[in-house]
Amino acid sequence: MAYSDKVIDHYENPRNVGSLPKDDDTVGTGLVGAPECGDVMKLQVKVNPETGVIDDAKFKTFGCGSAIASSSLATEWLKGKTVEEALAIKNTDIVEELALPPVKIHCSVLAEDAIKAAIADYKAKQGKGEPALAGAPKA
Amino acid sequence: MKLPIYLDYHATTPVDPRVLEAMLPYFTEVFGNAASRNHAFGWAAEEAVETARKQVADLIGANAKEIIFTSGATESNNLAIKGVAEMYREKGNHIITCVTEHKAVIDTCKKLEKQGYRVTYLPVQKDGRISLDELRAAITDKTILISIMTANNEIGVIQPIAEIGAIAKEKGILFHTDAVQATGKIPFDVNALKVDLVSLSAHKMYGPKGVGALYVRRRNPRVLLAEQTNGGGHERGMRSGTLNVTGIVGLGKAAEIAKAEMATESERLRAMRDRLNAALHKSLDEIFINGSMEHRLPHNLNISFAYVEGESLLMGINDVAVSSGSACTSASLEPSYVLKALGAGDDLAHSSIRFGLGRWTTDEELDYVIDKLTTVVRRLREMSPLYEMVKDGVDLSTMQWVTH
Numbered sequence: 289m290a291y292s293d294k295v296i297d298h299y300e301n302p303r304n305v306g307s308l309p310k311d312d313d314t315v316g317t318g319l320v321g322a323p324e325c326g327d328v329m330k331l332q333v334k335v336n337p338e339t340g341v342i343d344d345a346k347f348k349t350f351g352c353g354s355a356i357a358s359s360s361l362a363t364e365w366l367k368g369k370t371v372e373e374a375l376a377i378k379n380t381d382i383v384e385e386l387a388l389p390p391v392k393i394h395c396s397v398l399a400e401d402a403i404k405a406a407i408a409d410y411k412a413k414q415g416k417g418e419p420a421l422a423g424a425p426k427a
Numbered sequence: 428m429k430l431p432i433y434l435d436y437h438a439t440t441p442v443d444p445r446v447l448e449a450m451l452p453y454f455t456e457v458f459g460n461a462a463s464r465n466h467a468f469g470w471a472a473e474e475a476v477e478t479a480r481k482q483v484a485d486l487i488g489a490n491a492k493e494i495i496f497t498s499g500a501t502e503s504n505n506l507a508i509k510g511v512a513e514m515y516r517e518k519g520n521h522i523i524t525c526v527t528e529h530k531a532v533i534d535t536c537k538k539l540e541k542q543g544y545r546v547t548y549l550p551v552q553k554d555g556r557i558s559l560d561e562l563r564a565a566i567t568d569k570t571i572l573i574s575i576m577t578a579n580n581e582i583g584v585i586q587p588i589a590e591i592g593a594i595a596k597e598k599g600i601l602f603h604t605d606a607v608q609a610t611g612k613i614p615f616d617v618n619a620l621k622v623d624l625v626s627l628s629a630h631k632m633y634g635p636k637g638v639g640a641l642y643v644r645r646r647n648p649r650v651l652l653a654e655q656t657n658g659g660g661h662e663r664g665m666r667s668g669t670l671n672v673t674g675i676v677g678l679g680k681a682a683e684i685a686k687a688e689m690a691t692e693s694e695r696l697r698a699m700r701d702r703l704n705a706a707l708h709k710s711l712d713e714i715f716i717n718g719s720m721e722h723r724l725p726h727n728l729n730i731s732f733a734y735v736e737g738e739s740l741l742m743g744i745n746d747v748a749v750s751s752g753s754a755c756t757s758a759s760l761e762p763s764y765v766l767k768a769l770g771a772g773d774d775l776a777h778s779s780i781r782f783g784l785g786r787w788t789t790d791e792e793l794d795y796v797i798d799k800l801t802t803v804v805r806r807l808r809e810m811s812p813l814y815e816m817v818k819d820g821v822d823l824s825t826m827q828w829v830t831h
Binding site: 291296299302305307319320321322323324325326327328329330348349350351352353355356401405 | 734735736737738739742743753762772773774777809810811812813814815823828829
């Protein structure tokens with residue numbers, strides 16, 4: 289399969305790889321996907337509670353090149369956006385930016401899910417929403 | 428050293444220059460139709476075909492008259508299974524095969540199921556081999572054929588062919604084996620193994636693509652096949668169609684070379700394969716070999732690099748040609764059915780790489796691959812949330828994953 293130059297660039301030079309302290313109240317963590325499906329994304333945002341602006345974003349991804357690129361791009365876009373602006377990011381924006389082929393669209397869907405899960409987790413910690421389900425240990 | 432490096436010898440092999448040289452005159456000078464009985468052009472072509480038939484027969488301990496030339500192993504598998512099913516329909520309608528067979532066998536069996544045949548797909552054990560007890564238990568008085576591959580194309584695991592042959596003989600059931608990955612690589616003798624039908628291919632053993640053979644036993648028992656391609660009655664009436672003389676000459680020469688060099692070549696490749704395996708185990712933790720190491724082709728290695736996805740791994744070593752069992756490498760989004768059948772879990776199937784070493788693999792190339800692979804696996808693990816969780820002491824099997 290031929291990858292677009294942008295996918296290759298994100299794969300070779302991933303932006304914002306790493307982890308933020310997940311117990312910090314200003315950090316939201318989203319963990320989506322499953323190992324048996326071949327992709328798992330962990331995406332974290334650190335939000336300024338005063339302004340609602342995302343100051344920092346980090347990711348770690350187990351998945352194909354397109355999955356890595358989708359999450360890398362997502363963190364790049366998240367920084368500097370408000371939480372509400374971040375929720376407006378659509379998977380189709382990622383598909384377009386990275387020129388993902390049809391078989392890789394699920395990677396962009398996963399990235400959108402990761403963004404939403406991370407923000408839901410942040411909101412839950414701030415007492416502003418439902419707790420995120422993602423990544424919870426089995427009861 | 429030239430890049431990219433080819434380590435996908437299970438997919439196909441380059442034509443050996445000695446094979447090409449043997450083939451060349453048959454394109455232009457000796458171009459006759461082997462079925463032309465009344466002139467010198469036909470006789471010369473026929474003579475070349477008969478020489479090749481003997482060369483192929485010698486490789487597997489058969490008689491030349493028992494070799495039927497085909498377009499490749501897919502056709503050989505189709506002819507063997509459909510040919511037996513049709514010919515022995517009155518005797519029974521049950522076929523036994525295995526879940527890790529090549530699609531050319533599995534899909535042929537599926538087609539027969541639609542026509543009213545019954546097929547048992549034996550599972551494999553963790554080492555990739557079938558259980559002989561399960562084979563015995565699956566046999567009924569309606570069983571007409573057992574089809575079990577000699578060596579698997581993904582994991583290189585060698586099935587207990589002699590033992591299966593003995594069971595088939597004892598029960599009076601015909602035994603077919605897809606030996607594509609094995610012939611020319613490991614010793615193979617149709618009488619020692621008690622096989623009745625054997626599929627093989629030229630392009631897996633340094634011959635050309637588009638030509639293969641089917642061994643059809645003529646004595647004890649005499650195996651009959653219903654022809655699946657109708658026409659001029661070539662190849663003892665079992666496979667009509669003008670013979671691919673150049674291809675057949677190439678297959679014959681490839682078989683002759685393989686037989687002469689098998690002992691030294693397989694030992695050389697085994698030593699290199701073992702060195703690759705040892706080096707990867709030394710520099711990386713949490714890597715797992717898929718299938719038996721004891722019963723394995725000498726030039727095969729199939730390893731799962733836990734917590735790293737196969738396609739991203741291939742992307743990182745894009746100047747090395749290997750295959751992955753990961754779903755992302757195919758359109759199906761399903762990981763390798765062979766690795767799934769081993770029961771190792773889909774996550775490890777997604778993390779696998781198949782290495783196939785061959786006649787022109789060098790130590791220098793292996794050193795490059797070991798270095799590159801180690802670097803890329805480490806880099807991707809730094810990026811892997813799974814690796815991080817495991818290092819933090821999380822048991823991944825207790826996680827509730829959010830899936831689509």
